Amino acid sequence: MTEQMRQAMKERHTVRQFDGTPLTDAEKSILRSRVDELNKQYDLSIALIESEKSPLSFLGKTLMGGAGVYSYFVLAADDRDGEDEMLGYAGSDLCLYAQMNGLNTWWMAGTFNRRFVEGLVSGKKIVSIIAAGHGKTQGVPHKSKRPDQVSSYEGEAPEWFNNGVQAALLAPTALNMQAFTITGKGNTVSLTYKSGPMSGIDKGIVKHHFELGAGKENFEWA
Numbered sequence: 001m002t003e004q005m006r007q008a009m010k011e012r013h014t015v016r017q018f019d020g021t022p023l024t025d026a027e028k029s030i031l032r033s034r035v036d037e038l039n040k041q042y043d044l045s046i047a048l049i050e051s052e053k054s055p056l057s058f059l060g061k062t063l064m065g066g067a068g069v070y071s072y073f074v075l076a077a078d079d080r081d082g083e084d085e086m087l088g089y090a091g092s093d094l095c096l097y098a099q100m101n102g103l104n105t106w107w108m109a110g111t112f113n114r115r116f117v118e119g120l121v122s123g124k125k126i127v128s129i130i131a132a133g134h135g136k137t138q139g140v141p142h143k144s145k146r147p148d149q150v151s152s153y154e155g156e157a158p159e160w161f162n163n164g165v166q167a168a169l170l171a172p173t174a175l176n177m178q179a180f181t182i183t184g185k186g187n188t189v190s191l192t193y194k195s196g197p198m199s200g201i202d203k204g205i206v207k208h209h210f211e212l213g214a215g216k217e218n219f220e221w222a
């Protein structure tokens with residue numbers, strides 16, 4: 001499973017246009033069971049929703065050119081400390097899991113119709129939605145910073161650290177900011193993200209990618 005998720009990190013790119021065909025029963029069922037596992041493990045309220053009405057905002061449809069989005073994860077949780085990072089971490093898992101199963105994804109924190117989505121999942125804090133479906137294309141790799149711009153290691157960096165940083169650079173971040181810094185010493189790694197409205201979510205996503213790339217067994221978070 002880890003190998004397939006690592007492969008999915010390389011293949012995943014944002015896709016904003018979907019062909020509009022519904023998820024198959026098999027696709028729905030595997031995504032729902034993953035959502036259930038993550039909700040249970042991290043005490044979250046993520047939902048996989050299908051709606052006839054598009055959840056995109058006007059901006060999402062026009063400026064971002066989004067189309068064909070009728071199935072999506074709503075990333076929701078109780079409003080508590082650290083929920084953004086937790087939802088970022090779990091959302092990243094769902095993007096890669098969807099990719100592994102032949103689907104494409106589009107993470108949205110801004111360009112969805114919040115009022116409409118809040119009406120579907122009430123009483124929880126909604127930090128993002130992630131469209132999941134059959135993309136018209138597979139997307140393209142994002143423009144990326146270099147490892148030395150986002151990381152440093154005291155002494156000679158071991159292979160697992162370099163692999164983790166490479167994986168972190170593949171992570172989707174809001175506005176493709178990649179505003180993270182990863183530092184390593186011995187087997188301890190620390191991750192910081194430049195403060196901003198999406199920094200909690202982005203931190204969770206980057207953390208998830210670093211763990212997959214580096215191998216959780218090789219290090220500890222500071």
Ligand SMILES: Cc1cc2nc3c(=O)[nH]c(=O)nc-3n(C[C@H](O)[C@H](O)[C@H](O)COP(=O)(O)O)c2cc1C
Nearest residue numbers: 013014064107108109110111142172173174175176
């Ligand atoms: C937390 C978060 C919020 C995002 N919000 C939006 C959004 O509101 N609208 C949009 O078109 N893309 C959004 N994106 C997609 C990013 O622009 C995209 O992930 C980034 O440019 C990197 O490209 P990639 O996903 O192809 O690697 C968001 C991504 C993340 C991680």
